[in-house]
Amino acid sequence: MIRVASVPASHVYVRHLAPHMGTDGVVRLDDPIPADGRKVPGGWWPPVMLDPGWIREHHHLFDLFHVHFGFDAIAPQVMEDIVHELHSHEIPLVYTVHDLRNPHHPDPEPHREILDVLIPAADSLITLTPGAAASVANDWGRECTVLPHPHVIELDKFGLARPPGTQFTVGVHVKSLRPNMDPFPVLNTLCSTIATLPGARLVVNIHDEIFDPDNHWYAPQASKKLLEYEDLPGVEVVVHPYFTDDELWRYLMSLSVSVLPYRFGTHSGWLEACYDLGTSVIAPSCGFYSQQQDCKIYGFDEHHFDPESLDRCVRELYSAEPVRLSVGMRARQRRFLASAHREIYEKALA
Structure with missing residues (x-):
């Protein structure tokens, strides 16, 4: 032993x-x-x-x-x-x-x-x-x-069924705006893209602690700016505490695509959870996300942002069949x- x-x-x-x-x-x-x-x-x-x-x-x-x-x-x-x-x-x-x-x-x-x-x-x-x-x-x-x-999800959760007939939903989970996140150029592009795709919607999720003046993650200017996206057609902004695991799995399965708004990073457990649940991922070109899973990649790092590549990724996934890893494989x-x-x-x- x-x-x-x-x-x-x-x-x-x-x-x-x-x-x-x-x-x-x-x-x-x-x-x-x-x-x-x-x-x-x-x-x-x-x-x-x-x-x-x-x-x-x-x-x-x-x-x-x-x-x-x-x-x-x-x-x-x-x-x-x-x-x-x-x-x-x-x-x-x-x-x-x-x-x-x-x-x-x-x-x-x-x-x-x-x-x-x-x-x-x-x-x-x-x-x-x-x-x-x-x-x-x-x-x-x-x-x-x-x-x-x-x-990432437990093996006995692989039987969870995705919502039937769900409309094409792109999600950006900005969490508590940790340092590697820069959601605004990503959100601006996604708002323009979904406006041209019939039935598409964008959901922006935010942890409530960025609205709390006594919290380490308090970000008054960014939080105000994030809330303004809800005024745009087809965009929903959701503020909530940290999800429990079960809440997170339900949230991910409600999405067709999860977009990672990272300027820098290396690997991602979030990405793995998405593929456990059948949610496609659009990841940035920084780090090695595309070597973890066969995800879409758009140009985004500390030095540049390529909005055309992000727009293209969303359009390619708009009519694509989702990929879900099997419990046997995992x-x-x-x-x-x-x-x-x-x-x-x-x-x-x-």
């Missing part, structure tokens, strides 16, 4: 690396609960395991340390101390490179500084796409094992991922 401290263990990506049925001989420690009990989508926050003191005190509980997410606010020196603590107890470090550019950081340097610690120090590296692996090889001279993103993929991770862990421990 291999005991793994996965950071964070409760994230859906990590949970779906274990077999759905049976065992792969890997036990992942539960996430320790922070003193303030704070939780965000994806797990407890911040991850208690990302602390050299916690590792020093609990190193006897695990054989291997696997980092995924959660180091957004950690200083490079702290990460160096974590690496030192692991090495001092001869505990292998595995790192899955999810983000080459952190979607929560307007400045790329803080994340890059952490990668400059983690990537050279890791005993084994994993990433999700060949493009990300090539970037790691080019920038750090390290080889990554490329493994696909697992399913179940087989999950078994493969469990086996592949077990093999990586064994090699790192050897």
Whole structure:
């Protein structure tokens, strides 16, 4: 039995690396609960395991340390101390490179500084796409094992039926306007496009916290501008708290297309959930989204926006049949991922 401290263990990506049925001989420690009990989508926050003191005190509980997410606010020196603590107890470090550019950081340097610690120090590296692996090889001279993103919705939810006869609906979920999101040029183009497509509509979803003056994500100017889109024909603006998982699945299935309004990023769990549910995705040209799934790509990054390519993508999907990944395919993929991770862990421990 291999005991793994996965950071964070409760994230859906990590949970779906274990077999759905049976065992792969890997036990992942539960996430320790922070003193303030704070939780965000994806797990407890911040991850208690990302602390050299916690590792020093609990190193006897695990054989291997696997980092995924959660180091957004950690200083490079702290990460160096974590690496030192692991090495001092001869505990292998595995790192899955999810983000080459952190979607929560307007400045790329803080994340890059952490990668400059983690990537050279890791005993084994994993990433999700060949493009990300090539970037790691080019920038750090390290080889990554490329493994696909697992399913996001639970396997027993694959039987959820999409609404019958739903009209062509394009959705843009601006969430809480995290730093990599720039919805306005995207929305302006989409409003013009759907106006020329009979029966088409655009739904803009916003988290209510951007309207709260006491909230970290308060954005009065942007929120006012977003609400103005509802004055346009065929456009609906919906303000709501964070969706529960079931609410999110119902929302995604109500869409024909989900457009990702990202100026920068690398990979996307949202994209995977869409394909689990049969919702097409139009993703930006930044990052490696098109290598995750066969989605439409429009020109959008920190330096340019190509409205013609976005318009073209919407028109191509207007009469297209939706693609939905099957439960059988995702179940087989999950078994493969469990086996592949077990093999990586064994090699790192050897």
